[in-house]
Amino acid sequence: MxxxxxxxxxxxxxxxxxxxxxxxxxxxxxxxxxxxxxxxxxxxxxxxxxxxxxxxxxxxxxxxxxxxxxxxxxxxxxxxxxxxxxxxxxxxxxxxxxxxxxxxxVVAADPDDPRGAGFGAMVLPLVMSGIAAGVLLTLLIPSIAARGIGLVTFAVAGGLLSMAIVQGWLSLLPGSYPTLAAIAALVSFAVAGTIVGLASVLGRAGIGLGALTMLLIGNPFSAATSAPELLPQPWGAIGQLLPPGAAASLLRSVAFFDGAGAAMPLTVLLVWAGAAVVLLGVAALRTGRPETAPASELVPA
Structure with missing residues (x-):
């Protein structure tokens, strides 16, 4: 660390x-x-x-x-x-x-956060809450379908609540509340879904793999407090391919630049969210597949 x-x-x-x-x-x-x-x-x-x-x-x-x-x-x-x-x-x-x-x-930061300190500190809580939700859903809910419902519920609630705090109380971001809440929901789903999906396929080892990826690679190389081009390479570029870095770039683009440069980070988040859905689907198929009895246990009628 x-x-x-x-x-x-x-x-x-x-x-x-x-x-x-x-x-x-x-x-x-x-x-x-x-x-x-x-x-x-x-x-x-x-x-x-x-x-x-x-x-x-x-x-x-x-x-x-x-x-x-x-x-x-x-x-x-x-x-x-x-x-x-x-x-x-x-x-x-x-x-x-x-x-x-x-x-x-030319394009100034929010007047309530002129140095960007609040914006930079905003990414880690999104990642940590997503990791926590993924771990809890994995450990407390055995059903794959119920985990999927829990992921969607957490993402929607987390997106609405986090942007209510960020915009309404802290005033860190300008722009449309529904749009920013949808972005936060996508980030929450991508992070938590990765944890749940990996754990559903790999077992508890998937929890560690997903959490370490998001926390030890994704967060420090997200460039939320700097810029990808200021970080050691290729880690600055790799950070933009993980949900924390994509989240920071997408929120900047939508909040301050009318969506300019939003295509790449949005694609990254959608890919991670889609991968989480695929992993859950694989786990559901594996769980629902009936087990065949060994040949030695087969008895003629």
């Missing part, structure tokens, strides 16, 4: 971080960024500021450096990653040579 949680946090840094440069001196700025660290940024050169803003709004880049008319202006999106926004702001100060560099937050 120390390695899983401390190692990513101690090695945070840009790795092929998508940024855009625009304006008449875009090529010069791109050369400077590449000279500082050739592997830190994935640079896209665009014609003007409006195109750079469009890329940020579509979640194709985390920020942009706009040149022309004096010192470069830096566009950031703290809603995508407050940590990346801080790093790009520091680059703006280096380029301008002053502490008061021109930085504009």
């Amino acid at each position: 120390l390695i899983a949680f401390a190692w990513p946090a101690a090695n945070v840094g840009p790795r092929d971080l998508p940024v855009a440069v625009a304006g008449p001196q875009a090529a010069t700025v791109a050369q400077k960024l590449t000279a500082q660290d050739g592997e830190a940024f994935e640079i896209r050169t665009v014609t003007d500021e409006s195109e750079a803003r469009a890329l940020i709004g579509d979640r194709e880049v985390y920020g942009a450096i706009v040149t022309g008319g004096g010192a470069p202006q830096v566009l950031v999106a703290s809603a995508a990653s407050p940590m990346v926004a801080q790093q790009l702001s520091a680059i703006a100060q280096q380029m301008s040579g002053t502490a008061a560099a021109s930085v504009q937050d």
Whole structure:
């Protein structure tokens, strides 16, 4: 657990971080960024500021450096990653040579959570509650069909309750409550369903396998407090293929970017939820299959 949680946090840094440069001196700025660290940024050169803003709004880049008319202006999106926004702001100060560099937050984080600390802390409870529900359903309910009903009930109730707290009390996310509650329900089903499905097929060993996957790999590499491109690779990319990372990315996309970039994390969550249903189906078929008596026990009528 120390390695899983401390190692990513101690090695945070840009790795092929998508940024855009625009304006008449875009090529010069791109050369400077590449000279500082050739592997830190994935640079896209665009014609003007409006195109750079469009890329940020579509979640194709985390920020942009706009040149022309004096010192470069830096566009950031703290809603995508407050940590990346801080790093790009520091680059703006280096380029301008002053502490008061021109930085504009194009897509700002929620004003009640400007540093994203609350958002980052929101993912772990979703994972932990899903693990707890999966373990309880496995240990307390023997019927596969009843476990499936319990999963759906938990997902719906968990989605409605968690977003009621997140939006109504803590005010961490803007956007449509029903949509965000549906996302939270999908996350809850994917996590708990993975535990129940693996346990139904593998026995109690499936509980440990599913819980360790979600807790020791999925949560620390979810990039909920940073960005996938800031984590050691390929773990940053692997984290986006697990429910915790997909949940963080999907909630950001829907809450702040009008659904831009939501296709990939939504697909990941649906695949995990579908895999859970398949595992439950396999377990149900195995349970319902009648056992054949050994040949030595067969007696003629």
